[in-house]
Amino acid sequence: MRYYRTAAPDSRLIARVDDQGYDLTAARPDVESFTDLAAAASISGGSVTELTERLLNEAEPVDMATVEANPARPLVPEEVWAAGVTYQISEEAREEESGKPEVYLDVYDADRPEVFFKATPSRTVGPDDAIGVRADSAWDVPEPELGIVLHHGEVVGYTIGNDVSSRTIEGENPLYLPQAKVYDRSCSIGPCVLAAEGVDPLDRTISMRIERDGETMYDESASTSDLVRTPEELVEYCTRHDAVPESMVLLTGTSLVPESDFTLSPGDTVEITIDGIGTLRNDVTEV
Structure with a gap:
């Protein structure tokens, strides 16, 4: 449902x-x-x-x-969190952009996953609203992700998320991650929530298409089955030893990464589709 x-x-x-x-x-x-x-x-x-x-x-x-x-937006979560380096392609992309690639390889193989704060309600947009790219960044990408909807820390549903990121800023130094991830219009969720009962989140095709001036710049698909960590593991680490809010969304990482010569530009359109959930569509603006 x-x-x-x-x-x-x-x-x-x-x-x-x-x-x-x-x-x-x-x-x-x-x-x-x-x-x-x-x-x-x-x-x-x-x-x-x-x-x-x-x-x-x-x-x-x-x-x-x-x-x-x-x-x-089907819900306005009090907090959005995200997990990183949860797919092999994400680990490879983070190594490529960084001057300290061993940091990401260590996280990919570690017991503890990377989990970071992503957005507040005011920084999160919904379907057909504009996502943002930073004016002080020259290399920006969408990150299509399966989102886990939590109520008081319990899984109640799944949605689609776009963890828009500055690869310029993050690549300069891993300590710049909050600036690369947390800013105005840096996150999109929607278009709906799929109830969790009876749903296997690890058997979903996820695809992303990026269009610019009527031309398709990117169009690829992957599967959530390629996640190297289970959703339960990510939720457990995200909520442990913390006072979680009533409503939150945890993004589970990206399996689709455009080539390194691509960057989002204002006016682009990003469409992310996950089987059984729907399509999240957003235009791009500069913030």
Whole structure:
């Protein structure tokens, strides 16, 4: 089951069952986002899917074409975190850009994964909004990633994330990672949340296409099965010994890296698709 949210001012949570949409906010007015639904499910002692099934009888049918034409972020997580060097191609790319490549090889083979803070709500955009590239960076890339949706540290769903990054800044020195990763419009999530029940996140094709002035600059696919760490392991390290917020998203790393002569430019369009979730589309602007 997938969950979408319509844009303001009439923000509503929509559950998609097969090809039919249902307005869950019409059935329960205080449920306007996936976070609201996860909180209500937690209070009731059931799962998100179980609560949705109880609400469907009271929910009004809606046209999914209308919802998907103007989606908002399905949730606004209080924090977005990300894992790095979780695919071999990511490890190779980080070595290539860095003057200290052994740092990334050590992390790839280590027991402890790289987990870092990525974004606050104000730095995160949704589908069809613009992602940002820094004006002080000459080499910028999108990073398409499977996102794990957490409610009080428990996995409740999956979404698509774009961990936009400055390879210029990160390559200068690994200590510059926060500046390369955390800035205005540096993260995108959406277009929906796929409920976690019965879902295998490690059997998903992930693809990315980048277009510029009508020309395809990049179009490649990979599989989440190539993750060298399990989602459970990444979640455990991200949440251990920390006071986690009610709602957060953990991005699991990228398996698609454009060639080193490519950089994002304002006006580009990035589309990231994950089987069973959908397509996250964003234009690019300079910040």
